[in-house]
Amino acid sequence: MDEKRALEELQFIRKVIDETRRSVIYNGKDYIFWGILVIIGMMSTYLFVINEIYFRYGYIWLVLIPIGWAYSLYNGKKQKERFPSTFAGKLIGYVWGMAGIAMTIIGFVGTASGAVSPMGISPIACIIMGGAYFLTGKLCEAKWMSNLSYGWWIGGTALLFVKTVESFLIMSLLMLFLQTIPGIIIYRKYKKELASNS
Amino acid sequence: MSEFDYQQIDDIIHSRIRLAIMALLISVEEAEFNFIRDKVNTTDGNLSVHIRKLEEAGYVSVKKEFIDRKPRTSYALTKNGKKAFEIYLNQLEKLVRK
Numbered sequence: 001m002d003e004k005r006a007l008e009e010l011q012f013i014r015k016v017i018d019e020t021r022r023s024v025i026y027n028g029k030d031y032i033f034w035g036i037l038v039i040i041g042m043m044s045t046y047l048f049v050i051n052e053i054y055f056r057y058g059y060i061w062l063v064l065i066p067i068g069w070a071y072s073l074y075n076g077k078k079q080k081e082r083f084p085s086t087f088a089g090k091l092i093g094y095v096w097g098m099a100g101i102a103m104t105i106i107g108f109v110g111t112a113s114g115a116v117s118p119m120g121i122s123p124i125a126c127i128i129m130g131g132a133y134f135l136t137g138k139l140c141e142a143k144w145m146s147n148l149s150y151g152w153w154i155g156g157t158a159l160l161f162v163k164t165v166e167s168f169l170i171m172s173l174l175m176l177f178l179q180t181i182p183g184i185i186i187y188r189k190y191k192k193e194l195a196s197n198s
Numbered sequence: 199m200s201e202f203d204y205q206q207i208d209d210i211i212h213s214r215i216r217l218a219i220m221a222l223l224i225s226v227e228e229a230e231f232n233f234i235r236d237k238v239n240t241t242d243g244n245l246s247v248h249i250r251k252l253e254e255a256g257y258v259s260v261k262k263e264f265i266d267r268k269p270r271t272s273y274a275l276t277k278n279g280k281k282a283f284e285i286y287l288n289q290l291e292k293l294v295r296k
Contacts, residue, residue, distance in 0.1 A: 019237065
């Protein structure tokens with residue numbers, strides 16, 4: 001083996017390692033599940049308010065958020081059993097884990113302590129979601145996903161000015177178009193890939 | 199080893215497909231057969247032959263299990279495999295620097 005061949009081998013090894021580390025196989029079910037869950041929470045709050053049914057709306061989230069976390073943990077475990085945990089995949093898991101923890105603390109502790117107004121949760125959540133989508137898109141090398149972050153940031157900024165009950169409707173729309181539908185796209189892509197590999 | 203000696207190149211690793219398998223497995227904790235096959239871009243039969251060679255050399259360990267009643271075969275680099283890959287890389291680097 002000469003120097004040229006050795007260099008080619010090293011470049012080949014680097015290429016395989018880089019491609020493997022970057023590869024992410026994700027089914028998108030979390031996106032769909034959380035999207036639907038938050039839409040249910042937002043729409044039910046909206047309907048209770050406009051129908052003047054008053055109670056502590058935080059209880060709705062006290063039920064929905066643990067369901068979401070339980071599903072995410074279950075889905076993560078299933079994914080881990082089925083596919084190798086790559087570097088990019090792990091980083092994406094950390095990004096969404098961090099975003100989820102941040103939003104849960106702001107939503108529950110922030111409002112319970114009075115430091116965050118209940119109407120402030122949605123815009124803050126949107127801004128965090130924007131960051132999570134931006135990083136996910138970069139790590140997956142999926143420009144369309146990174147571009148979703150602009151939608152989240154614009155939506156979050158708009159929600160900072162909407163302090164009425166309509167903010168629940170806006171947040172529901174954001175969750176539908178920037179979370180649930182992208183989740184469906186990822187899921188369909190995943191199914192297609194699985195079918196072509198089997 | 200002060201100078202590069204081509205005879206010390208590990209023949210087990212020194213094949214394109216086996217090298218690709220080793221490089222892939224060094225990047226993950228473990229990988230399923232189909233994942234390796236797709237990444238390495240080879241056929242089931244070819245991959246089986248090369249993986250068996252790596253297994254026989256003690257570089258790769260195999261885990262067979264059933265998940266949701268479906269068989270799943272996954273592979274991981276052993277301690278010896280990691281060491282051999284490291285040595286192989288060092289030898290290539292020495293040759294390049296020569």
